[in-house]
Amino acid sequence: MDYDALFRQHLNQLQDEGNYRVFAELERERGSFPRARRHSDGTVSDVTVWCSNDYLGMGQHPNVVAAMHEAVDRCGVGAGGTRNISGTNHDHVLLEAELADLHQKEAALLFTSGYVSNWASLGTLGAKLDGCVILSDALNHASMIEGIRHSRAEKRIWKHNDPEDLDRKLSQIDPDRPKVVAFESVYSMDGDIAPIEEICDVADAHGAMTYLDEVHAVGLYGPRGGGVAEERGLMDRVTLIEGTLGKAFGVVGGYITGSAPLIDFIRSFASGFIFTTALPPAVAAAARASISHLKTSQIERMRQRRNVEKLRARLDAIGIPHLPNPSHIVPVMVKDPVKCKMISDILLNDFGIYVQPINYPTVPKGTERLRFTPSPVHTDEDLDRLMAALTSLWSQCALARAVA
Numbered sequence: 001m002d003y004d005a006l007f008r009q010h011l012n013q014l015q016d017e018g019n020y021r022v023f024a025e026l027e028r029e030r031g032s033f034p035r036a037r038r039h040s041d042g043t044v045s046d047v048t049v050w051c052s053n054d055y056l057g058m059g060q061h062p063n064v065v066a067a068m069h070e071a072v073d074r075c076g077v078g079a080g081g082t083r084n085i086s087g088t089n090h091d092h093v094l095l096e097a098e099l100a101d102l103h104q105k106e107a108a109l110l111f112t113s114g115y116v117s118n119w120a121s122l123g124t125l126g127a128k129l130d131g132c133v134i135l136s137d138a139l140n141h142a143s144m145i146e147g148i149r150h151s152r153a154e155k156r157i158w159k160h161n162d163p164e165d166l167d168r169k170l171s172q173i174d175p176d177r178p179k180v181v182a183f184e185s186v187y188s189m190d191g192d193i194a195p196i197e198e199i200c201d202v203a204d205a206h207g208a209m210t211y212l213d214e215v216h217a218v219g220l221y222g223p224r225g226g227g228v229a230e231e232r233g234l235m236d237r238v239t240l241i242e243g244t245l246g247k248a249f250g251v252v253g254g255y256i257t258g259s260a261p262l263i264d265f266i267r268s269f270a271s272g273f274i275f276t277t278a279l280p281p282a283v284a285a286a287a288r289a290s291i292s293h294l295k296t297s298q299i300e301r302m303r304q305r306r307n308v309e310k311l312r313a314r315l316d317a318i319g320i321p322h323l324p325n326p327s328h329i330v331p332v333m334v335k336d337p338v339k340c341k342m343i344s345d346i347l348l349n350d351f352g353i354y355v356q357p358i359n360y361p362t363v364p365k366g367t368e369r370l371r372f373t374p375s376p377v378h379t380d381e382d383l384d385r386l387m388a389a390l391t392s393l394w395s396q397c398a399l400a401r402a403v404a
């Protein structure tokens with residue numbers, strides 16, 4: 001058997017479809033974000049990053065950097081074990097208390113990433129609750145889908161952001177079976193936001209628990225950065241809130257929050273929590289500094305919002321179509337995988353502007369896009385340069401403009 005030939009077959013197919021992923025090799029520079037150095041074929045150049053999930057630049061915030069330095073000096077680098085076998089450090093416990101407080105829940109549990117938190121938590125709920133049915137929004141993230149699949153629980157997919165369809169699907173299920181309604185607040189690719197209150201009303205009417213992924217909202221929405229559920233005064237309506245420490249909080253890690261028995265249940269049964277080394281204490285300390293800062297500081301959220309509005313207005317002014325939504329995510333629709341990749345390559349190579357093309361299977365075919373995430377630290381000059389580049393490219397690539 002020529003295994004490499006088998007691998008190449010699959011890779012060639014990806015390449016033919018224009019969906020082969022190429023990673024930009026960046027070297028982030030503390031204090032200069034959204035500027036970074038880019039390494040390519042032995043040369044180094046400066047780029048401006050327009051697609052980072054370090055939404056607020058917290059990855060370089062002085063308090064966060066200092067907290068990580070301090071913890072490394074105090075504890076060394078690794079946790080030393082799984083949470084069960086010598087790996088539970090004081091910094092983990094403090095961070096879990098901070099997270100429980102952020103979402104006003106009794107307890108929280110840390111995971112090595114948001115992906116793992118979804119995979120392990122949904123996997124455990126679906127596998128351990130006898131007769132459980134999981135009702136999953138049609139556009140849920142891969143980590144939720146994989147967790148549900150892994151649980152082997154019965155799954156029903158309801159129409160994206162459609163409480164009426166959820167109601168119909170719930171009506172068909174035996175009222176005595178445990179039911180989990182799994183959905184997100186801000187959807188990462190379209191930037192639309194779920195009708196959380198209506199979904200909770202429907203779930204309550206059928207005795208279902210709710211599982212909300214606030215990965216793209218924590219740190220960004222709500223007066224203390226607790227997410228869209230906090231902004232709308234709905235945190236107590238949601239049974240389980242899941243989030244990441246790797247996006248707006250700027251570090252790495254994932255977590256869930258909920259009632260004490262719920263969190264103890266996941267802690268006690270989730271393989272993806274139990275059998276893996278705990279996050280380094282310094283990561284926990286940095287994440288706690290970031291969360292704590294964003295609980296009181298509004299300036300990062302305000303500046304980010306202003307930059308999102310500016311980018312949308314400037315795109316409208318030059319007639320470049322972008323998907324309207326109420327969030328901080330600005331998807332510029334190219335609707336062709338090859339052109340999408342080409343524009344991204346030219347922006348990077350000729351203009352020093354980095355925005356990753358988003359192609360299938362991350363988004364449906366025909367909806368390929370450039371996903372812009374303006375931060376509080378992008379300047380007007382950054383915007384000017386981006387607009388000049390896009391104006392020239394849109395003509396070169398013969399792409400449709402929005403009718404003014």
Ligand SMILES: *Cc1c(COP(=O)(O)O)cnc(C)c1O
Pocket residue numbers: 113114115116118141143184188213215216244245246247253254
């Ligand atoms: C990024 C993402 C995750 C995974 O979080 P990580 O901390 O990056 O592993 C989970 N859910 C959604 C909706 C995401 O976009």
